[in-house]
Amino acid sequence: MRLLNVLLITLTTFTGCQKKDSQRVNVIPDTTATTKPMTPAITYLALGDSYTIGEAVPQAESYPYQLATSLNAADLNVQKPDIIAVTGWTTDNLIDAIAQSDFKNKQYDFVTLLIGVNDQYQRLSKDNYRAKFAQVLQTAIKFAHGNASRVFVISIPDWGVTPFAGGQDAVIGPDIDAFNAINKEETAKAHVSNYIDITPESRDAANDRTLIAGDGLHPSGKMYAEWLKLLTPVVKAALAGK
Numbered sequence: 754m755r756l757l758n759v760l761l762i763t764l765t766t767f768t769g770c771q772k773k774d775s776q777r778v779n780v781i782p783d784t785t786a787t788t789k790p791m792t793p794a795i796t797y798l799a800l801g802d803s804y805t806i807g808e809a810v811p812q813a814e815s816y817p818y819q820l821a822t823s824l825n826a827a828d829l830n831v832q833k834p835d836i837i838a839v840t841g842w843t844t845d846n847l848i849d850a851i852a853q854s855d856f857k858n859k860q861y862d863f864v865t866l867l868i869g870v871n872d873q874y875q876r877l878s879k880d881n882y883r884a885k886f887a888q889v890l891q892t893a894i895k896f897a898h899g900n901a902s903r904v905f906v907i908s909i910p911d912w913g914v915t916p917f918a919g920g921q922d923a924v925i926g927p928d929i930d931a932f933n934a935i936n937k938e939e940t941a942k943a944h945v946s947n948y949i950d951i952t953p954e955s956r957d958a959a960n961d962r963t964l965i966a967g968d969g970l971h972p973s974g975k976m977y978a979e980w981l982k983l984l985t986p987v988v989k990a991a992l993a994g995k
Contacts, residue, residue, distance in 0.1 A: 809966035814974030910955030
């Protein structure tokens with residue numbers, strides 16, 4: 754009798770397992786789901802001087818790198834920028850450097866250009882600046898596949914409000930305005946519609962020293978971020994048709 758009970762328990766347990774197995778549901782992966790496609794890579798060239806390389810701030814806080822980061826946050830696949838810029842460069846220096854650079858035969862989806870503060874600082878001829886700015890602007894257009902709508906000219910910031918200027922803002926400011934009047938006129942003549950005037954924002958540093966880097970002259974990362982509020986929407990709109 755005891756043996757019979759053991760056999761019945763064993764049979765019942767085995768049968769129960771078979772019943773549970775027969776009710777098991779196999780989950781089939783949903784192969785209809787798709788991942789978001791990667792957007793085409795967007796190439797970027799920044800031309801300029803110390804304001805372009807971000808003198809006295811970490812590279813990531815320079816405006817070209819902040820711009821790339823900002824655009825990538827908007828689901829644009831902007832690559833690490835190529836940069837042709839050195840502290841102290843005049844427009845003539847930039848032209849010479851482009852001719853000797855490894856990038857001279859490349860083309861880019863968009864180009865930014867900010868040059869002229871050292872022409873002003875070194876008291877170079879405004880006529881020379883006009884001619885050379887027009888020349889480098891045409892080069893920027895060529896870099897952008899000949900598409901003027903993919904070139905973004907940035908005005909010269911007013912360093913007269915910085916500690917480095919030693920209170921000479923009343924002299925420096927108007928001279929910066931004169932150089933900016935030239936680059937703005939030449940930008941219009943070249944049919945480049947994207948002119949970003951960041952000069953008023955640069956003058957906010959007169960009352961907010963956190964907008965100035967530790968060297969007492971160049972913009973801080975915070976200042977560059979203020980520029981990006983003006984620059985990013987313009988670049989994003991232009992790239993929307995890519």
